[in-house]
Amino acid sequence: MRGFLIKAAARHSIFIMGFFALMMIRCSSPEAPKQVPKASIKQNPFDVIADTAVAIDSWADRVVEEILPEGWVDLAHLEPRIIMDIRYATKDNFVETKLYQCARCLLRTEVAEALVQAQHRLETRGLGLKMFDCYRPGPVQQTLWNTLPDARYVTNPARGSMHNRGAAVDLTLVDSLGQELDMGTGFDYFGNRAYHTFRELDETILHNRRQLMKEMHRAGFRHIRTEWWHYAYEKESYELSDYLWPCP
Numbered sequence: 001m002r003g004f005l006i007k008a009a010a011r012h013s014i015f016i017m018g019f020f021a022l023m024m025i026r027c028s029s030p031e032a033p034k035q036v037p038k039a040s041i042k043q044n045p046f047d048v049i050a051d052t053a054v055a056i057d058s059w060a061d062r063v064v065e066e067i068l069p070e071g072w073v074d075l076a077h078l079e080p081r082i083i084m085d086i087r088y089a090t091k092d093n094f095v096e097t098k099l100y101q102c103a104r105c106l107l108r109t110e111v112a113e114a115l116v117q118a119q120h121r122l123e124t125r126g127l128g129l130k131m132f133d134c135y136r137p138g139p140v141q142q143t144l145w146n147t148l149p150d151a152r153y154v155t156n157p158a159r160g161s162m163h164n165r166g167a168a169v170d171l172t173l174v175d176s177l178g179q180e181l182d183m184g185t186g187f188d189y190f191g192n193r194a195y196h197t198f199r200e201l202d203e204t205i206l207h208n209r210r211q212l213m214k215e216m217h218r219a220g221f222r223h224i225r226t227e228w229w230h231y232a233y234e235k236e237s238y239e240l241s242d243y244l245w246p247c248p
């Protein structure tokens with residue numbers, strides 16, 4: 001609901017209209033929240049995010065505490081010891097462009113709770129998790145697809161990625177000092193060397209990948225063949241989302 005309202009305010013670019021829409025819907029409207037039209041996915045995500053930011057700046061004057069849409073949580077709030085390195089909030093990613101206005105690791109509640117359990121189990125062995133990406137808004141998926149329209153690596157936004165549903169994560173393991181374990185390639189390395197089926201690697205690398213996979217499987221996630229860092233939660237199914245989170 002809140003995500004929808006934020007986008008509604010952004011579309012109209014007039015905060016006061018969004019505010020009154022909020023009051024009307026919260027108080028009495030029986031109508032379901034309108035979905036963002038599919039056509040908007042074709043928009044440049046920078047436009048969407050910039051428009052949203054304008055609305056959120058205004059919104060922030062009235063709303064002191066951010067409330068995420070129901071059923072979503074911020075993993076960093078749930079377990080601050082999990083390290084965040086959200087690459088699409090920086091230029092350090094394969095499109096070399098900052099796609100998120102600010103770094104957040106939003107996930108469906110069950111997905112985040114499963115990761116926290118994994119983190120706690122890993123900590124008993126002197127290890128931990130480091131997140132590269134979590135929930136990814138639909139418009140950003142479109143940009144990634146435009147850059148790399150190859151289904152081995154990026155899901156076609158028409159179908160929707162598990163990231164767009166808040167149910168997939170890109171992550172690695174760190175040691176007790178927060179240093180990444182050697183996985184053989186960096187995040188978003190698109191090539192055979194990142195495949196689980198690629199075996200021509202040092203035993204240490206294969207062991208590290210196995211450790212991550214074992215723990216993620218135990219937590220209820222499944223792997224994909226082509227990316228050692230990608231895991232999707234398989235115990236639930238969720239709707240696609242275009243929600244854009246507010247930034248400070």
Ligand SMILES: [Zn+2]
Pocket residue numbers: 133163168169170229230231
């Ligand atoms: Zn992924």
